Amino acid sequence: MNAMMTSDDFVAALREIGATRYHHLHPFQLKLQSGELSKAQVQAWALNRYYYQSKIPVKDAYILARMETSELRREWRERIVDHDGDAANPGGIEKWIALTDGVGLDRDYVLSGEGILPGTRFAVDAYVTFVRERSLLEAIASSLTELFSPNVIGMRVRGMLEHYDFISPETLAYFDKRPVQAKRDSDFALDYCVRHARRAEEQLAVLDALRFKCSVLWAQLDALDHAYVEPGRPPFDVWQPGLGGTSP
C-alpha cells in the first residue's frame, strides 16, 4: 500500500516527469531547433504534427462531455476555442496550416492526412482513446505536458528562425499565443489534479497518465526520426520528400 504524497511532493514528481521525458529532449527535436534538418525533414515534421494538432479539440470534446458542471466545462471549452478559433480569430489549427503552407506543403494534401506516418496515426489515436476510456482525472492529467511547453516553445522558435531561411515569424505564428494559453490551461489542470487525486492510487494514476502522454509525443518524433532522418526509406503511402504534396 502506497502512502499519499504531500501536494508539494506530488507536484515535484509531475515536474520530474517533464524534466526527463518531455519531448524537448528528443533527438529529432534537438536537431529541429539547432538547424540540423533539411527542409524536407522540417516539412515531414510539420505534416505529421498537423494530425496531432487536428485531434486536440476532439480529445478536449471528449473531456468536455464528461464534465458535470458548467463551471468546469466553461473553463475547458476555452481550449477548443483556442484550437478551432471563432469569428474574430483564427484558431491554432488554422495557424498550423499557415505553418504547413509556409514550408511549402500543399494544403489539401495536409488536410487529407494521407501522407502521415502510421506511427503518428497510432500514437495520436492512442491519445484520443486514452482520454475517452480512462477516468476524467486521468484524461485531465494527460494534458499536463502543457506545463513544460512554454519554455521549450521559445527555444524552438528562436532556433528555427535563426537556422532556416525558409522559416519566417509569420510561419511560426501558431506558437505566439501558445505559451500564455498553455500556462493558463496547465495551471488549471494541475490544480484540478492536486485537488482531485485524493488517494495514493489516484496520485499514481495521474503520474502514469502524464508518462503515457510523454510517450505519445516521444513516439511521434521516433517515427519521424526513423522514417526521415535515419538511413532507409519511409514506409508505404507516406509523404516522400520532393513528391506529391509539396507545392511546385
Added chain:
Amino acid sequence: MNAMMTSDDFVAALREIGATRYHHLHPFQLKLQSGELSKAQVQAWALNRYYYQSKIPVKDAYILARMETSELRREWRERIVDHDGDAANPGGIEKWIALTDGVGLDRDYVLSGEGILPGTRFAVDAYVTFVRERSLLEAIASSLTELFSPNVIGMRVRGMLEHYDFISPETLAYFDKRPVQAKRDSDFALDYCVRHARRAEEQLAVLDALRFKCSVLWAQLDALDHAYVEPGRPPFDVWQPGLGGTSP
C-alpha cells in the same frame, strides 16, 4: 465511380499488397532470419511480439461478437481456441511464452507487458480498435495477412535455427501449427471477403483494411529497429538489454 473488379482481379490485388507490404520484407525481419541480430535484439522482438500475440484472441472475440450466425461464429471460434488453447492442447499464446522462456526472458515480466515499446502498444491497440469500429467485412479483411504467413514462417524458422545457438526447435514450437491454421483461416476469410464485397467501394475497403493491417505489423518492426538496432537508446520504461526482465 469505380468499377467492380472480377474475383480474380480482386484476389490478385490482395496478393499484390502482400507481395509488397507484408512484414517479410521489413529490414528487421530480414536481419532476424539471417542471423544478424544479437541475442538481446531477438529477446526484444520476442518480448514485444508477445503483446501482439496476447491481443489476437481479443480482436477475434470482437469479430465473433458481431457475427450473426452460429455457422460463422463456429468457424471463427477456432481462431480463439488456437490461441487460447483447451484442456488438451496449449494455445498459441502459451507457446509464445515458451519462446520468450526459451530466449531467457522472465515470464512474469513478459506477461506484465511492462517493458514493451510504446510503438508496439500503439500499433497493436490500433488494430484492436479497427476491428471493433469498422465494418465486419473490414474487420475480417484485416486478418488476410495470414494469406502470406505460411511461406514466411518456414524461412524464419529455418533461418533462426541455423544462425542462433540459443534457439531450439522447442523454442519455436509456436510456429509448428501456424502454417496449417493460417491457411485454413485465411482461405475462409478470403472466401468471405470475395463473396461479401459486392460493390466496388466494398472491394476498395477490403484492400484498405489489408493495407492497414500490413502497416500495423510493419510499424511494430520499425519500433524495434529504431529502439534496439539503430544507434541511440531505447525510450523510457522499456526493456533494456541485460537489465530486469531477463532470467539470471
